[in-house]
Amino acid sequence: MDTATPSTAAKMPTAGEAAQLFVFTAQKAGMQGIDKAHVQKVVFEMSKDSAFFQNSMRQNAKVEARIAEMQSKLEGLTPARRETLRRQIDQMIAAMEAQRELQRTKVVVDMDMFYAAVEMRDNPALRGKPVAVGGMSMLSTTNYEARKYGVRAAMPGFIGKELCPELVLVPPRFEQYTAVSKQIRAIVEQYDPDFRALSLDEVYCDITDYMDAHWTRYAASMTAEEDGHEDEDDDDDDDAKSDEDDASVAPALLRQREAVAAAIVAELRQKIFEETQLTASAGVAANSMLAKICSDMNKPNGQFVLPFSRDRIVAFMRSLPVRKIGGIGKVMEKVLGALGVETAQDLFDRRVEIFHVFTPRTAQWLLQVALGIHASSERSSGDDEASHRKSYSRERTFRGISDPRWLEKICRDLCDMLEQDLSHGAHGGKTVTLKLKCVDFSVKTRAVSTVRTLHTSDDLFDVASELLRKELPLQLRLMGVRVSALVPLGDSQNKRANGDAAQGTRRRQAVIERFARAEQPYDPFEELEQRLSDAASVVSGSRSEDDAAAEGGRHRQLGIQSFATDSMATADPFEDHEMPPSGPKKRKLGGRQPLLAGAAAHEEKTERDSASSFQPCPVCGKMINASNVITIALHVDSCLQQTKGGGAQRGIQGFLTR
Numbered sequence: 001m002d003t004a005t006p007s008t009a010a011k012m013p014t015a016g017e018a019a020q021l022f023v024f025t026a027q028k029a030g031m032q033g034i035d036k037a038h039v040q041k042v043v044f045e046m047s048k049d050s051a052f053f054q055n056s057m058r059q060n061a062k063v064e065a066r067i068a069e070m071q072s073k074l075e076g077l078t079p080a081r082r083e084t085l086r087r088q089i090d091q092m093i094a095a096m097e098a099q100r101e102l103q104r105t106k107v108v109v110d111m112d113m114f115y116a117a118v119e120m121r122d123n124p125a126l127r128g129k130p131v132a133v134g135g136m137s138m139l140s141t142t143n144y145e146a147r148k149y150g151v152r153a154a155m156p157g158f159i160g161k162e163l164c165p166e167l168v169l170v171p172p173r174f175e176q177y178t179a180v181s182k183q184i185r186a187i188v189e190q191y192d193p194d195f196r197a198l199s200l201d202e203v204y205c206d207i208t209d210y211m212d213a214h215w216t217r218y219a220a221s222m223t224a225e226e227d228g229h230e231d232e233d234d235d236d237d238d239d240a241k242s243d244e245d246d247a248s249v250a251p252a253l254l255r256q257r258e259a260v261a262a263a264i265v266a267e268l269r270q271k272i273f274e275e276t277q278l279t280a281s282a283g284v285a286a287n288s289m290l291a292k293i294c295s296d297m298n299k300p301n302g303q304f305v306l307p308f309s310r311d312r313i314v315a316f317m318r319s320l321p322v323r324k325i326g327g328i329g330k331v332m333e334k335v336l337g338a339l340g341v342e343t344a345q346d347l348f349d350r351r352v353e354i355f356h357v358f359t360p361r362t363a364q365w366l367l368q369v370a371l372g373i374h375a376s377s378e379r380s381s382g383d384d385e386a387s388h389r390k391s392y393s394r395e396r397t398f399r400g401i402s403d404p405r406w407l408e409k410i411c412r413d414l415c416d417m418l419e420q421d422l423s424h425g426a427h428g429g430k431t432v433t434l435k436l437k438c439v440d441f442s443v444k445t446r447a448v449s450t451v452r453t454l455h456t457s458d459d460l461f462d463v464a465s466e467l468l469r470k471e472l473p474l475q476l477r478l479m480g481v482r483v484s485a486l487v488p489l490g491d492s493q494n495k496r497a498n499g500d501a502a503q504g505t506r507r508r509q510a511v512i513e514r515f516a517r518a519e520q521p522y523d524p525f526e527e528l529e530q531r532l533s534d535a536a537s538v539v540s541g542s543r544s545e546d547d548a549a550a551e552g553g554r555h556r557q558l559g560i561q562s563f564a565t566d567s568m569a570t571a572d573p574f575e576d577h578e579m580p581p582s583g584p585k586k587r588k589l590g591g592r593q594p595l596l597a598g599a600a601a602h603e604e605k606t607e608r609d610s611a612s613s614f615q616p617c618p619v620c621g622k623m624i625n626a627s628n629v630i631t632i633a634l635h636v637d638s639c640l641q642q643t644k645g646g647g648a649q650r651g652i653q654g655f656l657t658r
Helices: 006-010 015-021 036-047 051-075 079-098 114-122 157-163 174-189 208-219 251-276 288-294 310-318 330-338 344-349 351-357 360-370 404-425 457-471 491-519 524-535 629-642 647-657
Strands: 106-111 131-134 139-142 168-170 196-199 202-206 280-285 303-305 391-401 427-438 443-454 476-488 582-584 596-600 614-616 623-625
Touching: 036 157, 051 330, 051 351, 079 351, 079 360, 106 174, 106 251, 106 288, 114 131, 114 139, 114 174, 131 157, 139 157, 174 202, 174 251, 202 288, 208 251, 251 280, 251 303, 280 288, 310 344, 344 351, 344 360, 351 360, 391 404, 391 427, 404 427, 404 457, 404 476, 427 457, 443 457, 443 476, 457 476
Parallel strands: 131 168, 280 303
Antiparallel strands: 106 202, 106 280, 131 139, 196 202, 391 476, 427 443, 427 476, 443 596, 582 596, 614 623
């Protein structure tokens, strides 16, 4: 039900008010001093009649209604309730502080304007000009010259051109960016073999062990005044007692640790520059959340080391705008602003009100970040943070597509990448969620839970494609697949699963492609690639330069790489998703046990199998529909699992080689 009243829905915001609707009006490194009013006016005038703007207005009305509910709830906060919450929160703070981890040294390396920097390196004629990688539909990244005009990543190219007529649009070259990213990762690996790459241009690492092993070499020439660490002016009373609070560690050793960390990271950045001729910025802190914030402090081509003491961390967080904190987007920023929260200090000061109106989980997380504590950093060991994750997800944004064949291929590609992610993290999952964003920007999700652990692309695709088929026909601009309810896989089980999955995928895909060639003389993605390559159009996610190539890079190009990038953006906590009721449903895939324990319900069942063309199965000889790739996959999967002996393998080989 629409929560906006007719008057609310009809009210047109001003350019300033509408700015909060767009992620690309937010500040970014290199955008200091721009004429915000002019940028907001241009964005508003060129967007107000678009489907995106209308959808943003609808979503904004829902957020406004949510804010009104929260404010109404605040009016009911009694003194007794306030005191009860205060005591509970104080206990939480004590527990959080007792587990605060200060012994690890985390680093986030963030390449400067990565895609644009690669293009300017390879084409010197672009240097000194405002450059954006992308097309008229969407910009993936911009250089600092373009940012002076307010042009930034995630902005439509036609708006960028209006803001800066001299803007040079360069089509993306993902293969080149991936190659450079591999060079960067090879350097980072020297300092932390277990680094995490969340995108092509961003790497998270832990240099604690490297520091311990090479301390003497760096400490010999380091001093507390090493360039790159926080200024230690005595302008804060809390700084004077920092050493007392860290009495267990000698102050001199803390300062030396900062200097050694700064030297190591400076060396790492220099190696990246020598290898790639590209600059990188970095942040160093006691946990990854803080290191990420610090990586943006001295951009471009700089670094920032946050001292490893509790009081220095708390002092650093005090004046930090909440939007600088990872996980707080434009919607959460607006909600917090309505509650009088603009900085991390405000989060702490209004903690009672926050716990009163937010869910306990969200409120506790906000309290943690206000204190500069990262949930994953509360462990006493340096275990891989990925082992504590709750889900894996992949998304792809593209131009409007309605052809089921193309949508199925996108779904398959996402599942292929998820298989690699799950393998790397040694995880399987029991819940699969499909996210669909239509061309009108409406979003729906469909989820199922399974009785067994899923970790192969085939298993994930079985579930996700079934959910997709139930929603067709649709014209989509984004598709995402998420795996949750994670289950750790043992080493032997993981290796066996990887081998079986790889072999099964190769056999099954070969058979499917043989059918596809017989029935479809052309690949629709080749046509799509050519059409969109001519347009030199790029659509990116909400995060700039986030190619979703984390932990393994881009897998199996779909032919739409010239205009699509993958997104790892976290779902907005206030984004409304249409969730269907759960209902009992079972199906069998060949000789498997029932896969689905509780499937997402759907209003009606639609049969879409075409009876226009049939061919004999290469395994069992039964006539099957050759025009439907899903039917082929399910049938061949069934035959391969049910058939015993070598007859099936010989039959497949004969079919593939004839």
